[in-house]
Structure formats: structure tokens, C-alpha cells
Amino acid sequence: MTPSVDWSVAAATGAYLVRGGPVVDRAEAERVVTELSDFTVEAERHVRGLTGLGAGLPLSPGEVVDRPGWVRAAASGLEAMTTRALPDDEKNGALAPLVAGSAGVQTGVVLAFLGTKVLGQYDPFGGDDHAGRLLLVAPNVVAAQRAMRVSGRDFRMWVCLHECTHRLQFTAVDWLRDHFAAEVGRLITGFAESDGLGTLLSRVSENVRQLRDAKEKGSVGLAELVQTPAQREVFDRLLALSTLLEGHADYVMDAVGPEVVPSVAAIRRRFTVRRKGGGPLDRLLRALLGVDAKVRQYALGSSFTRAVVEAVGMDGFNAVWTSPNTLPSREEIKDPKAWLRRVH
Numbered sequence: 068m069t070p071s072v073d074w075s076v077a078a079a080t081g082a083y084l085v086r087g088g089p090v091v092d093r094a095e096a097e098r099v100v101t102e103l104s105d106f107t108v109e110a111e112r113h114v115r116g117l118t119g120l121g122a123g124l125p126l127s128p129g130e131v132v133d134r135p136g137w138v139r140a141a142a143s144g145l146e147a148m149t150t151r152a153l154p155d156d157e158k159n160g161a162l163a164p165l166v167a168g169s170a171g172v173q174t175g176v177v178l179a180f181l182g183t184k185v186l187g188q189y190d191p192f193g194g195d196d197h198a199g200r201l202l203l204v205a206p207n208v209v210a211a212q213r214a215m216r217v218s219g220r221d222f223r224m225w226v227c228l229h230e231c232t233h234r235l236q237f238t239a240v241d242w243l244r245d246h247f248a249a250e251v252g253r254l255i256t257g258f259a260e261s262d263g264l265g266t267l268l269s270r271v272s273e274n275v276r277q278l279r280d281a282k283e284k285g286s287v288g289l290a291e292l293v294q295t296p297a298q299r300e301v302f303d304r305l306l307a308l309s310t311l312l313e314g315h316a317d318y319v320m321d322a323v324g325p326e327v328v329p330s331v332a333a334i335r336r337r338f339t340v341r342r343k344g345g346g347p348l349d350r351l352l353r354a355l356l357g358v359d360a361k362v363r364q365y366a367l368g369s370s371f372t373r374a375v376v377e378a379v380g381m382d383g384f385n386a387v388w389t390s391p392n393t394l395p396s397r398e399e400i401k402d403p404k405a406w407l408r409r410v411h
Contacts, residue, residue, distance in 0.1 A: 073171035074146040080175025081138035085182040088134055088206020089213065096205070102223050103203040104128045110227035111235060113323045118232075119381055120239040120388075129201035129230065134182045137204045141178055144190035144200065151192060152252030186211060186226050189233035191244045199244075201234050203227065215337040221330045225320055228328070232316035240388045247308065253301045306364075307397040311387065314368015314400075318376070321369075367400055374403035379411055386410050 091099070107129035115121045132140060186207050193200030203226065212222040237243050325331055342365075375384045386393055387410075399406035 072146075072149075072174055074142045074174075076171025077145075077174035077178060078139045078142035080172050081142065081178030081182060082135035082175075084176060084179035085134045085138055086179075089210045091206070091209055095209075099205050099209055099219070099223065100131045102220065103131045103205060103208065103227065106224050106227040107201060107203070107231055110224060111231040113327055114228060114232050114235055114319055117319055117323055117381070118235065119385060121235045124235075124238055125198075127198060127201075129187075129203050129227070131203050131205050134204060134206055137185060137188070137202060138175075138178045138182045140190065140193060140200065140202055141181070141185075141188070142174070144193040145174075147192040148248060148251060149255070152248045152255060183207065187230035189230050189237065191237040191247065199234060199237060201230055203230065211338075211341065215334070215341060217334050217337060218330050221328045222334055225328050225331065225334055228320040228323055229316045232319045233312060236312055236315065236388075242390065243388070246391050247305075250301060250305050250308070254298065254305060303397040304394075307395055307400050310364040310368040310397075310400050311371065311395060312368070313364045314366075314370070315372050317365045317369040318372040371395065371400050371403050371406075375407065378403070378407055383411060 105128065108126050111121070111126055130140075182204075184207065185204055187201070187203045189199060189201050191199040208223060208226055209219075212219050215222070237247075320328075321331055321335055323331075328334065372384065375387075379386075387395065393410050395403075395406045399409070
């Protein structure tokens with residue numbers, strides 16, 4: 068069988084299609100790049116102090132990239148994650164039902180869209196070592212900061228706090244990377260074997276209606292509409308984990324406090340409004356790609372983290388990192404007291 072996605076095509080397509088960033092003079096560009104790189108080290112110190120995670124681990128600066136650079140890095144990271152997640156006998160064939168012919172181009176189009184939105188990203192499967200790869204997308208950080216009219220220095224530190232929390236989650240919790248890869252492998256394999264995407268695309272009009280109904284009920288998007296019960300179990304575990312990781316990072320970036328980011332309250336308020344914005348086409352693409360669902364994850368995961376920390380302190384919260392068995396379920400994310408009863 069042939070590989071299902073030509074990742075080099077995806078990277079080239081996305082890098083070619085992604086729109087250029089805001090116009091920035093040379094002095095400002097150099098200042099933004101330098102601060103983003105330096106702040107990743109400073110931010111992780113603050114995150115370690117707040118969370119109690121990562122003592123003794125090396126501190127490394129992140130990589131500052133432009134939009135095409137992020138697209139290429141994302142394609143490389145997805146290839147690495149897929150290779151790691153799937154068993155050897157399925158790496159070249161399990162995704163074939165999902166993607167036909169122009170899969171690399173299609174993936175590149177998606178990456179081009181996301182390449183204008185992503186502020187930063189920690190890729191646990193990127194890079195050449197176990198430290199992963201921490202990326203900050205300079206033009207997107209500048210564009211967001213200008214649109215919200217907030218302090219450039221404060222916003223850059225705020226973004227770095229979020230991404231450094233993600234890096235620390237994976238570097239300080241030694242089992243998390245393998246667990247995440249295994250769950251992704253289970254989901255991809257099951258979805259491919261059931262031709263989930265083919266079913267999805269053959270029922271577009273019906274799925275639009277179902278998506279509307281699902282959103283009204285608090286569901287997360289199109290992927291859930293074609294899952295078998297077994298796939299749903301894996302999906303629920305991954306969704307709970309993702310919600311925990313995103314919400315924990317959101318909690319940390321605000322909890323570090325105004326001594327680190329003086330205008331944190333204003334940034335959070337304006338950023339929350341910005342997350343909900345966009346024109347009709349942008350909103351449609353966000354819904355189809357699950358971006359709107361991700362926005363809801365931030366709030367839900369942050370509420371879970373805050374409730375647990377208020378009940379048992381940060382040390383008590385850190386029990387989530389003990390093993391896969393102590394991770395909250397999807398229902399426990401919505402009901403922190405249930406997780407507290409089970410774990411504490």
C-alpha cells in the first residue's frame with residue numbers, strides 16, 4: 068500500500084497558500100522575535116514555580132517562526148505523531164480509506180487556514196530529542212496583539228506561559244507522550260477501518276443538521292456523528308485529556324498573576340471575545356475543523372483545574388499526572404467533585 072498522506076506535499080501546499088502576516092518594520096520584528104525566544108525560558112520558570120512540575124529539567128528557548136515555517140513544522144509533527152501512533156503493519160495503509168489521491172493537498176489547505184490562527188504550539192513529537200518542539204508564530208502574535216490593542220510585551224509573555232505549560236506537561240510527566248500517541252493510534256485506526264470520513268462526506272446535508280442539533284446539546288462536532296461505540300470510548304478519553312491539557316494551560320497563564328503580566332485581566336477579557344469572532348466563512352471552517360469545540364475546551368478544562376486547585380491545592384491537583392488511571396474522564400471534567408471523590 069502507498070502512504071496515505073504525502074506530508075511533503077502537505078507542507079509545500081500549506082506554505083504556498085498561507086496568507087502573509089501583518090506589515091512590521093524591522094526594529095519591531097527583531098524585538099518581537101527576541102522577546103518571544105527569551106520569554107519562553109522566563110515563562111517556564113514561572114510555570115514551574117506555580118505548578119511544582121519540572122524541577123531539575125533543562126530550560127530551553129522556543130523557536131520563533133513565520134506562518135510558512137509553522138505549516139512546515141506542523142506537517143512534520145503530524146507525520147512523526149502518525150508514525151509513532153500506528154503499529155508497523157498499519158503505517159502505510161490504515162489511513163488509506165480516510166484520504167484519497169490528493170490527501171497531501173487537502174491537508175495543506177487545512178494547515179494554511181490554521182497557519183493564520185495559531186499563536187504558538189508545543190509539539191511533543193517534533194524535534195530530534197524527547198524535549199519536543201516549542202514554536203511561537205510571530206506574525207500571528209503581532210496580529211492578535213494589535214487587533215486587541217493590548218500591551219505587546221504582556222501579550223507575548225502571556226502566550227509563552229500557555230505554550231510553556233504544554234511543554235512542561237509532556238516533559239515533566241514521563242508517561243504522557245506514549246499514552247497520547249497510543250490513544251491517537253487507536254482513534255485513527257478505528258476511524259479509518261470504519262470509513263468514518265467517507266460516511267461523513269456522503270451525508271453532508273444531513274450532517275449539517277445533525278451538527279446544529281449536536282451543538283445545541285453541547286456535543287463537540289462532526290467527528291462524533293459517525294463514531295462506533297468503541298471509537299467513541301477512545302474519542303472521549305482523548306477529548307478529556309485534551310481538555311485537561313488546554314484548561315490547565317489556560318489556568319496557569321492567568322494564575323501566574325499580574326506581577327508577571329500586569330495587564331492579564333484585560334488580555335483575558337479581550338482574548339475571550341476574540342476567540343468567538345470571525346466572519347461567516349471563518350466560522351464555518353472553524354466548526355468543520357473543530358476549532359469552536361477547542362474554544363469550549365479551554366473554558367471547561369480551566370474550570371476543572373480551578374475547582375480542583377481550590378479544593379485540594381496544586382499538589383492535590385497534580386495527582387492527575389500520576390498515571391493514565393488518574394486522568395479525569397469526560398464526565399469528570401464536567402464534574403470535578405466526581406474526580407475528587409475517585410482520586411482523593
